[in-house]
Amino acid sequence: MSRTAVDSEGAWFEPGEMDALRRKLPIPYVDIVPVRTDVDGTIQQVGLLLRASGEGRIVRAIVSGRILVHETIREAITRHVEKDLGPMALPRIPVSPAPFTVAEYFPTPGQSLFTDDRQHAVSLAYIVPVDGECAPQEDALELTWYDVAELRQSSVLEEMEGGHDVIVRRALSFAGAL
Amino acid sequence: MSRTAVDSEGAWFEPGEMDALRRKLPIPYVDIVPVRTDVDGTIQQVGLLLRASGEGRIVRAIVSGRILVHETIREAITRHVEKDLGPMALPRIPVSPAPFTVAEYFPTPGQSLFTDDRQHAVSLAYIVPVDGECAPQEDALELTWYDVAELRQSSVLEEMEGGHDVIVRRALSFAGAL
Amino acid sequence: MSRTAVDSEGAWFEPGEMDALRRKLPIPYVDIVPVRTDVDGTIQQVGLLLRASGEGRIVRAIVSGRILVHETIREAITRHVEKDLGPMALPRIPVSPAPFTVAEYFPTPGQSLFTDDRQHAVSLAYIVPVDGECAPQEDALELTWYDVAELRQSSVLEEMEGGHDVIVRRALSFAGAL
Amino acid sequence: MSRTAVDSEGAWFEPGEMDALRRKLPIPYVDIVPVRTDVDGTIQQVGLLLRASGEGRIVRAIVSGRILVHETIREAITRHVEKDLGPMALPRIPVSPAPFTVAEYFPTPGQSLFTDDRQHAVSLAYIVPVDGECAPQEDALELTWYDVAELRQSSVLEEMEGGHDVIVRRALSFAGAL
Numbered sequence: 001m002s003r004t005a006v007d008s009e010g011a012w013f014e015p016g017e018m019d020a021l022r023r024k025l026p027i028p029y030v031d032i033v034p035v036r037t038d039v040d041g042t043i044q045q046v047g048l049l050l051r052a053s054g055e056g057r058i059v060r061a062i063v064s065g066r067i068l069v070h071e072t073i074r075e076a077i078t079r080h081v082e083k084d085l086g087p088m089a090l091p092r093i094p095v096s097p098a099p100f101t102v103a104e105y106f107p108t109p110g111q112s113l114f115t116d117d118r119q120h121a122v123s124l125a126y127i128v129p130v131d132g133e134c135a136p137q138e139d140a141l142e143l144t145w146y147d148v149a150e151l152r153q154s155s156v157l158e159e160m161e162g163g164h165d166v167i168v169r170r171a172l173s174f175a176g177a178l
Numbered sequence: 179m180s181r182t183a184v185d186s187e188g189a190w191f192e193p194g195e196m197d198a199l200r201r202k203l204p205i206p207y208v209d210i211v212p213v214r215t216d217v218d219g220t221i222q223q224v225g226l227l228l229r230a231s232g233e234g235r236i237v238r239a240i241v242s243g244r245i246l247v248h249e250t251i252r253e254a255i256t257r258h259v260e261k262d263l264g265p266m267a268l269p270r271i272p273v274s275p276a277p278f279t280v281a282e283y284f285p286t287p288g289q290s291l292f293t294d295d296r297q298h299a300v301s302l303a304y305i306v307p308v309d310g311e312c313a314p315q316e317d318a319l320e321l322t323w324y325d326v327a328e329l330r331q332s333s334v335l336e337e338m339e340g341g342h343d344v345i346v347r348r349a350l351s352f353a354g355a356l
Numbered sequence: 357m358s359r360t361a362v363d364s365e366g367a368w369f370e371p372g373e374m375d376a377l378r379r380k381l382p383i384p385y386v387d388i389v390p391v392r393t394d395v396d397g398t399i400q401q402v403g404l405l406l407r408a409s410g411e412g413r414i415v416r417a418i419v420s421g422r423i424l425v426h427e428t429i430r431e432a433i434t435r436h437v438e439k440d441l442g443p444m445a446l447p448r449i450p451v452s453p454a455p456f457t458v459a460e461y462f463p464t465p466g467q468s469l470f471t472d473d474r475q476h477a478v479s480l481a482y483i484v485p486v487d488g489e490c491a492p493q494e495d496a497l498e499l500t501w502y503d504v505a506e507l508r509q510s511s512v513l514e515e516m517e518g519g520h521d522v523i524v525r526r527a528l529s530f531a532g533a534l
Numbered sequence: 535m536s537r538t539a540v541d542s543e544g545a546w547f548e549p550g551e552m553d554a555l556r557r558k559l560p561i562p563y564v565d566i567v568p569v570r571t572d573v574d575g576t577i578q579q580v581g582l583l584l585r586a587s588g589e590g591r592i593v594r595a596i597v598s599g600r601i602l603v604h605e606t607i608r609e610a611i612t613r614h615v616e617k618d619l620g621p622m623a624l625p626r627i628p629v630s631p632a633p634f635t636v637a638e639y640f641p642t643p644g645q646s647l648f649t650d651d652r653q654h655a656v657s658l659a660y661i662v663p664v665d666g667e668c669a670p671q672e673d674a675l676e677l678t679w680y681d682v683a684e685l686r687q688s689s690v691l692e693e694m695e696g697g698h699d700v701i702v703r704r705a706l707s708f709a710g711a712l
Contacts, residue, residue, distance in 0.1 A: 013202075024191075025199055026206045026245050028300045040608040041627030067204050069298050072282055072290065074574040092626060093575030095661050096634070097282070097710040101532065102275040102302065104250055112250065113532075120247050122206045124280065124300075127629050166534070173529040176457065176469075176631040178522075218430040219449030252396040270448060271397030273483050275532040278452070279710065291710075305451050344712070351707040354453040354635065354647075356700070369558075380547075381555055382562045382601050384656045423560050425654050428638055428646065453638070458631040458658065460606055468606065476603050478562045480636065480656075 022119035029123035030076050031103055031164075032063040033171040034085060036145060037129045043148055043175045046168060047134065049084060050142040053161055054117060058141070060159040062167060064123070073097055077126060084140050090132030099124035100174040103167055114163035127171050148177050200297035207301035208254050209281055209342075210241040211349040212263060214323060215307045221326055221353045224346060225312065227262060228320040231339060232295060236319070238337040240345060242301070251275055255304060262318050268310030277302035278352040281345055292341035305349050326355045378475035385479035386432050387459055387520075388419040389527040390441060392501060393485045399504055399531045402524060403490060405440060406498040409517060410473060414497070416515040418523060420479070429453055433482060440496050446488030455480035456530040459523055470519035483527050504533045556653035563657035564610050565637055565698075566597035567705040568619060570679060571663045577682055577709045580702060581668060583618060584676040587695055588651060592675070594693040596701060598657070607631055607658065615662060618674050624666030633658035634708040637701055648697035661705050682711045 013021075021027075034047035048060045065080040067073060074093055081091045103123040105116035114123075136143045146156055151172070157165035172178035191199075199205075212225035226238045243258040245251060252271055259269045281301040283294035292301075314321045324334055329350070335343035350356035369377075377383075390403035404416045421436040423429060430449055437447045459479040461472035470479075492499045502512055507528070513521035528534035547555075555561075568581035582594045599614040601607060608627055615625045637657040639650035648657075670677045680690055685706070691699035706712035 021199065021203055024195075024247060025203055026247055026249075028204045028206050035629065037629060039627075040606075040612055041629050042608065043629055067300060069202060069204050070284065070289075071204075073280065073300070074576065078574055092663075093571075093573075095569065095571060095575050095577055095663065095709045097280040098278060098708070099276060099280070100630070101530075102251065102277070104275070106248065111248075122245060122251070122300075122302075124302075129626075129629065169534070170529045173526045173534075174457075174632070175629045178525070178529075213451065215451060217449075218428075218434055219451050220430065221451055250396075252398065256396055270485075271395075273391065273393060273397050273399055273485065273531045274456070276530070279708075307448075307451065347712070348707045351704045351712075352454070352635075353451045356703070356707075377555065377559055380551075380603060381559055382603050382605075384560045384562050423656060425558060425560050426640065426645075427560075429636065429656070453636040454633060455636070456632060458607065458633070460631070462604065467604075478601060478607070478656075478658075480658075 019118075026120040026122045028067040029064060029105075029121045030067060030073060030080060031123045031125040031167050032077060032081060033125070033127050033168055034063060034081070034089075034091070034130050034134070035127055035171075043127075043172065043177050045145040045147055046151060046172070047085070047130070047143055047145050048156070048160075048168075049136060049140040050144065051140045059161045060156060060164070061161070062164050064164075073124065077128065081128060081130070083137055085130060085143065086133070086135035086137050088133040088135070089130045092129045092131065094126050094128070099126055101125045101167065101170045103163060105162065113166050116162055125167050125171070127175060148172060152178065197296075204298045204300045206245040207242060207283075207299045208245060208251060208258060209301045209303040209345050210255060210259060211303070211305050211346055212241060212259070212267075212269070212308050212312070213305055213349075221305075221350065221355050223323040223325055224329060224350070225263070225308070225321055225323050226334070226338075226346075227314060227318040228322065229318045237339045238334060238342070239339070240342050242342075251302065255306065259306060259308070261315055263308060263321065264311070264313035264315050266311040266313070267308045270307045270309065272304050272306070277304055279303045279345065279348045281341060283340065290341075291344050294340055303345050303349070305353060326350060330356065375474075382476045382478045384423040385420060385461075385477045386423060386429065386436060387479045387481040387523055388433060388437060389481070389483050389524055390419060390437070390445075390447070390486050390490070391483055391527075399483075399528065399533050401501040401503055402507060402528070403441070403486070403499055403501050404512070404516075405492060405496040406500065407496045415517045416512060416520070417517070418520050420520075429480065433484065437484060437486070439493055441486060441499065442489070442491035442493050444489040444491070445486045448485045448487065450482050450484070455482055457481045457523065457526045459519060461518065469522050472518055481523050481527070483531060504528060508534065553652075560654045560656045562601040563598060563639075563655045564601060564607060564614060565657045565659040565701050566611060566615060567659070567661050567702055568597060568615070568623075568625070568664050568668070569661055569705075577661075577706065577711050579679040579681055580685060580706070581619070581664070581677055581679050582690070582694075582702075583670060583674040584678065585674045593695045594690060594698070595695070596698050598698075611660060611662065615664070617671055619664060619677065620667070620669035620671050622667040622669070623664045626663045626665065628660050628662070633660055635659045635701065635704045637697060639696065647700050650696055659701050659705070661709060682706060686712065
C-alpha cells in the first residue's frame with residue numbers, strides 16, 4: 001500500500017516484505033545534514049525539513065533514508081537529497097566515504113541515543129553543503145534554513161525525533177561551529 | 179546447514195534464508211584491522227589471518243563480519259575480534275563510532291574496489307590495537323603479525339582478496355604509517 | 357624567569373624571549389581530553405584538572421601544552437600527559453595523527469570559540485584513554501573524574517576557560533557520547 | 535631580500551628574522567591537495583604544481599604554506615589556494631577544521647616521512663575541490679591535472695619532494711580512491 005516506498009525505492013518488495021526484513025537484519029541508512037556555507041567553508045545555516053512523523057505528528061527532520069541493494073553510498077546520498085530537497089539543490093557530496101558519525105537506531109529506547117520504531121538502522125551521517133535552490137518534495141511539508149546561532153539558542157532542535165537533534169549537534173561540533 | 183553461521187551468529191535463520199536476504203538488502207559489516215602499537219601509539223605490526231576462502235583457496239584476511247540485528251557496533255567489533263583472535267586478545271575498541279573508512283563490497287567486480295560474491299555489504303572499518311595473546315579460532319588457520327616495513331615492501335598484501343589489502347593500506351595511511 | 361617553562365619545556369629560551377615569539381608566530385599546541393573507557397571503548401568518565409589560571413582564579417582544565425621544536429606530536433602528547441597526570445597514567449596515545457578537532461586560540465575574544473591572552477595557538481585535540489593511576493603534578497591542584505552523564509547535566513563545563521568546555525563537548529560528540 | 539616572503543606573507547619580518555624563528559619553534563602550516571570531483575563527490579583528478587625547489591630543481595608539489603599569526607586556518611587555506619591557483623579557482627574549503635592527516639616535517643630525514651630543510655613544520659592537510667579556472671601564480675610554473683588512475687600507475691608522485699607524494703596518497707586513500 002505504501003506508494004512512497006514503491007516510488008522512491010523501487011517496486012521489488014511485496015507488501016509487508018520490507019517489514020519482515022527489518023526484523024531480521026540491521027538496515028543500512030544515510031543521514032544527511034544539509035547546510036549553507038560561507039565562501040570559507042564555515043557553516044552558516046542548517047536546513048531542516050518539516051514532515052509528518054509516523055504517528056501523525058509534525059516534526060523537524062534531517063534528510064534520511066535507506067541504502068538500496070546494489071546502490072553505492074554516493075548514489076544513496078544523491079537520491080535522498082534529490083528526493084527531499086528537489087532536483088535543483090546542487091549538493092556537494094563529500095569527497096570521503098567516512099561519515100562524521102554513525103547513528104545506531106534501535107526500536108527500544110535507551111540502547112543508544114537514537115530510536116526508530118520500525119527497525120534497527122545503522123546510519124552513516126554526512127554533512128552536505130547545498131548551493132542551489134531547494135524545494136521540499138513528496139512527504140516533506142517545508143524546508144527551513146536556521147542560522148547556527150539560532151540553533152544554539154532556540155528550542156528548534158527539540159522538535160526533532162529519534163535523535164536527529166543529536167546528529168545536527170554532532171555535525172555542528174564536527175564542523176567547528178559548536 | 180552452515181554450522182559456523184549458527185554458532186557464531188545465532189540460530190534464528192532457516193537454511194537458505196540468509197542467502198535470500200543477502201539478495202534483497204545491503205548487509206552492514208565491520209572490518210577490523212588488528213594492530214600492535216608502540217607505547218606512543220605508532221603502529222608496529224598488523225595482524226593478518228590465514229583462512230580458507232569460499233573457493234577453497236588459502237588467503238590472508240583481516241577480521242570481518244556482520245552486525246547482527248539489535249547488536250551495537252561495539253558489540254559486533256568485540257564479538258568478531260573474540261571469534262577470530264580468541265578471548266585473551268584484549269582489544270582496545272575505538273572511542274569513536276566513526277570508522278576510518280567505509281568499504282562497499284559488491285558481487286560485481288568493478289563497481290568499487292571491494293568485492294564479495296555473496297552479497298552487497300556496507301562495511302565500517304576500524305583499527306583495533308590488541309594488547310593480549312591472540313590465538314586464531316574456528317576457521318582461521320593462523321594469525322601472523324607483520325611489521326609495517328614488511329607490509330610496505332613485500333607481496334603479503336597481494337595475498338588478500340576482495341579488497342582487504344586496500345583496507346590495510348587505508349588503515350596504515352590513516353595511522354600515518356604509509 | 358618562569359621556572360615552570362624551564363622545567364617542563366627546556367631551558368633554551370631567554371626570559372621574555374618566548375613572549376616575543378608568541379607575538380610573531382602561531383604556536384602549535386596539543387589539547388588532550390583524558391578519559392576512562394569501558395571495555396567496549398565507550399567513554400565512561402572525563403578527567404578534568406583543577407588549576408590556577410593566569411589571573412589567579414581556580415579553573416577546570418584539560419591537559420594542554422606546546423609542541424616543542426623537533427618534538428613529534430606523539431612525544432608532545434606523552435610529555436604533557438606525564439607532566440599533568442603523572443608517570444603512572446598509562447595513556448593510550450591514538451593510532452592516528454589526525455586530531456578530532458583543531459582549536460584556534462586567539463588573544464582577541466570573538467575571532468573563534470577559543471581564547472588565550474598570551475598567544476595565537478593552533479591546537480590539535482586528541483582523546484586519550486588512560487588506564488593507570490593519575491596523580492596531578494606541578495601546577496595542577498587536583499584531577500577529578502566526571503561521569504559523562506554528570507557532564508551533560510551539571511555546570512562543571514562552565515568552570516572551564518578559553519573554550520576548554522567546547523573541546524570536551526566536541527570530544528564527547530565525536531565519541532558518540534553526546 | 536626575499537621578495538616572495540614580503541609579498542605573500544606580509545612585511546613584518548626583518549631579513550633573516552624568520553630563519554631565526556624557524557630554529558626556535560615548530561611552524562604551523564597547511565598542505566592542500568587540490569582536486570576536481572565528479573558530481574557525486576568522487577575525486578576525478580588531482581592538481582599538482584610544477585615549481586622550482588630550493589635547490590633549483592624542478593619538482594611537482596601540492597599547495598602549501600604557513601599559517602600567519604592572527605590568521606584563521608580557513609583564511610590560510612583561502613590565501614594559499616589563491617596564491618598558487620589564482621583568484622578564479624573557486625575552492626570549496628572543507629566544512630570541518632579537522633585535517634585528514636597531519637604531516638610533521640623535520641629538517642633531519644628519517645624522523646618522520648616528511649622533510650623540510652628549513653624548519654620543523656606541523657602541517658594540517660586538507661583536500662580542497664576546486665570548481666573554477668586555475669592559473670599558476672608567482673613561483674609556480676605550471677599546474678597539471680592528473681587522473682586518479684594515472685597517479686596510481688605512473689611515476690608522477692615520485693617527482694615530489696619532502697613527502698608530498700605521501701600526502702597525495704593519504705588524500706586519495708581518505709577519499710576512497712586508493
